[in-house]
Amino acid sequence: MMAKLRIATASLAGCFGCHMALLDMDERLLDLLELVEFDRTPLTDQKELQPCDIGLLEGGVANEDNLATLKLFRQQCKILIAIGACALNGGIPAMRNSFDLKDILAESYLNGMGLANSQIPQDAEIPALLNHVQPLHEIVKIDYFLPGCPPSGETIWLFLQQLLTGQPLHLPYHCLHYD
């Protein structure tokens, strides 16, 4: 029997919707576990990233921690996959790109309604925001893309199944959605 492929996942500037969709594979997760073993992922809560065959990233890059995680995944994963609208084109978080970061922080933390003792949070635990939100392929090489907000559990399963068993990638019409 072939050794199982190691797969790691992370959510950058996303909403964890793609990870929820991953869980939405339901009992097919058992089939997936026949083909892969999980490394770092919110599903195992493992924090360290070992060298992996496949990295699966949800969300765009909005802060310094996102950037560092993306670079680490690119370094440690043979194949890097961008999954979901935010990873592909920045998605909803990138709608802030129309505004100045200073103005956004001021609106949220200084001038917003009902704020007491208003101040812009500054703590080592909170990663600093980048000026703009960027999709993954603008920063590192991405090997595969899977659109959707989120892609359905069926779509993710089909995609991974084709990839893991060396079949040509093809999504039927009802599996290709940007919303």
Added chain:
Amino acid sequence: MAETAEIFIDGQRVAFQAEQTIMMAAHAAGIYIPHLCHHPELKPHGSCRLCVVEVNGRKLSACTTLAQQGQIIHNQRADLIASRRCVLQLLFVEGNHVCPACEKSGDCQLQALAYAVEMISPRFAHFYPQRTVDASHPDILLDYNRCILCELCLRASRDVDHKNVFSLQQRGDKTHLSVNSASGQLADSTLALGDKAMQVCPVGALLSKQTAYQTPIGARLYDQKPIAQGEAHDG
């Protein structure tokens, strides 16, 4: 004996009449040629390049090229589809097309064409241009973020509604749609919900207010079927 006027699209014999474009002849025969800036009731524009087909070895836009006896035309060849995919990838990064946040999602021709050519990746770097939304009109929303400059609203307003509400301003990547009113706002224009200009926007730039989510996401036109029935998708 008069020769039957016919062209050949992907090997299929298609009859045409004098003064018909390749797009018109194909449409009459039930053959879909992708397009964004074309509307059968408006003068052809030839700008979106989605309808580029190969005619006797030359790449030409089907909406502006007259059908002529015996033309051998390729529409669904892999390289032509790849060019269309590239044009769509350029359009998507040029504006702010956030499908998950768009009222038109599922009814949008830009999105549906991207599905049709299986556009999976963004490929290019995003412009994230700074654009505004004009919500001044009581019945109509104009979101410049989604405008692809097809000029369908401009032509419909000028040539059908005879109101000339829209124009394009500036050049190159600064080109943008603008409203012909003293304030530049839609509220000060003569645009009305019943105008032809309100029926032709292929994207979510010009929307009627209050009705955007009457049909839920997932149950919309292109959620149900591809933009071109008959194109090979699921086999």
